[in-house]
Amino acid sequence: MVICMFRLSCKSMMFRVISKGRVKSPWIFHLNTGSCNGCDIEIVAAFAPRYDLERFGCLLVGSPRHADVLLVTGPVTRQMLPRLIRVYEQIPEPKVVVAVGTCASSGSPFLGSEMVEGPVDRIIPVDVYVIGCPPRPEAIVKGVVTAVKSKFR
Amino acid sequence: MDAAVAFITSFPLVLVVSLLFEGIDRKIHARMQKRIGPPIIQPFYDLIKLFNKERIIPVTASTRVFEIMPMIAAAASILGASILLSNTLSGLGMIGDLILVMYLLAMSSIALMVGGLASGNPYAAIGFSRKMSMMIAYEIPMFIAIISVAFGPPAVLTIDRVIKFQISTRLPLAVSSLSMASAAATLLLCIPAAASVVPFDIPEAKTEIIYGFLIEYGGPYLALAKIAKAVSNFTLTLLVSVVFLYIPSLLGEEALINLGISLSICLAVSLLIMFATITVPRTIFARLKIGQAFKFYWMLPLALSILSIILSVIGL
């Protein structure tokens, strides 16, 4: 009985440590699927000194293999669709997807275009939507932190 | 302390200290850029996370090599660091001399290179060839500088003898003679390249070849690679601080009795060295090109190291 309890508490400790590690170090991969650059520069601005996403342990990594969080901007264009899926598959589990910007969340104002494959959530599961055109860096920071906290805890 | 105990305890110590060093480096780097920066224990979080991620092995990779190489890299660098640290810790003659430490360090980076190459990614191939030429550029001066210790006043290569020599002369090696000073300078100049930070992070340039040979590594493998890198950076700085700048030697025989104090002084010195040779260059320089870096290493450090060996043969 006591051993069992001890084991359980050990296990829960482990889980807590692991989830803490995950929450504290979300590495971000940013994918532009046809955005207007507005969102992209706001994401980079979120890493710049004023907002400094790195204080939450975030890093902007260049290879999906290293990433935990996928930031998607832009309505998904036809050419980027296969690449979006491929990048999503390349990211090792556990992962979260954050759709940044109105484009990625709902597709407007490009909705109805021949070349646009609709918003991101039609293609891959999205965990958090950050609305705005473009959203402020604060909102992006909040979006990333919320996504990580809700999924990895 | 007993030598064997020292050796065993130094394993976890090496891990913790080198990760802390990395955290401090990142924090200072951020501070110098007007940012707040991640917490100092950030590398631990990163590792915990990475170890619990999915393992992905690319289809183009030759699986065995790809899997095993990060482990070899991490093991080699941890071994190198703990040989160094346990010698400082115990003050007793143990296994290992300077050549062995250097060899283990080189092995750890070669293992990473080979593992990256095995992933079959073209960027990794470029990273491999770049790292190869960088290693030729910095390893040669580094080895010559270490060898000049054997020719120089201490005339030994085992670490504890070097430490004892410094204690007996009551002077750090680097200030004791001209040849050793230039050897120490060579090593200091080689650290940024060996740690592959800007301006010499050519093999792992993020914006050019996306981390080079680390590109396909993810999850636990990446964690091992990170450990290997952090520990080998730490080893390099500790090497300089123990072999060339053993400040506790000013205390004389005291240094061997109060090992705790001398160890903490050594660590503080190596932290300073890390700040000067890793944090500052990566904050204030732009990345060089491979040709420029090669030229730099074969001009200054190589000349310095050859000077040091000549001087030490003459006996200056």
Next chain:
Amino acid sequence: MTAERDVEREVEVEYTRLRIPFGPIHPALKEPVLLRVSVRGEEVVDVDMALGHVHRGIELLAEGRNLIQTLYLIERICGICSHSHTTCFIQALEEIGGITPSKRALYLRTLIFEMERIHSHLLLLGVIAYEIGFDTLFMFTWHVREKILDLFEKITGNRIHHAMNTIGGVRWDLTPRMVEEIDAYMREVEKSVKYIHNVFMDGTVEKRVCGLGVLSYDDAVKLCVVGPTARGSGVDIDVRRDHPYAAYDELKRDFSVVVERGCDVYARTEVRILEIFESINIIRAILDRLPDGPIRPKENVFRLMRGIPEGEAISLVEAPRGELLYFVKTDGSGGLKRLKVRTPTFSNLIGLKPMLIGCEIADVPVIVASIDPCLSCTNRLIVIDQERGESNVIDVDSLRHRVRRRWMRQ
């Protein structure tokens, strides 16, 4: 970065040549473009470009919407030079409709225009610093850039898409306090940019970018590159001076066109830094001589929109990246028959090939960044045929056809 499967397909080792796909997902290129770079050792021997990854069909969409909707749609062509796009579009509309905006409106348009130029150039300087691995400089330039964004937010309420233009004028006015504030901010920005200039003149940056990506004067003229890319190669063109629009006619004496003869990445960078100072001068002149008056017509915009007759017009502006051209054809009932945008990056991308050939792999990202590619602008209706060395703009239908065909193949 491409996936391992992709790599398998795209990398072919022919003798000593290695083909490396740069992009479309590559951390150095903030935007998707696929450069197929063939290298021998570290040297680039051939470049091939594939565009269209962010093709969203904006021109086609515009044809189905009314003018006001289009105004907000084309603002979303590019997030960095959104004001240039709307200004260019509005100018064409005003020409068709015979509407003359008030003096104050024109001055305010110019003010935002120049602020946008500063913000865009600072952004680019940061990106160049980032490409050469100089993180600190990148952080610093982006820190300075935040100040300009603050100003934008104070004036228009938005950081990126300002939505400043409307038919016949602008939407937001300046208060006297704001004028003072802008002046104070400009002083700060000028100081910081001087510092940035010093750093760029410094040895480490210079060593890295001098003599890189040479585009000779002749090539620049032949390939019709525009904007800072052309000015960095000694071609003296600037729409602001040659075909003045908005308030530039009256501000002619307050700025000079910066021309450098270095022809390399360094020259292009320096042109941009010096242009920031010119922009600050223009802004000061505007604040000095800001005329009084209304900022837009009293009438409702929708009435104005419906009043625009059928017609067509071409309008030109000097966007931060160079000459931007709009061809607008209205249908007389508040809609568009045809909209054609020729963005500066489209002209400049062609210049990339002579720049890249012969350089090292390490330099590819810097050189690509040095023309300041804004691919969201470019990827609308373009097919570049590198084999025949020509580029042609194809019409919507055949493009649609092509896209579909490629899609099927995938």
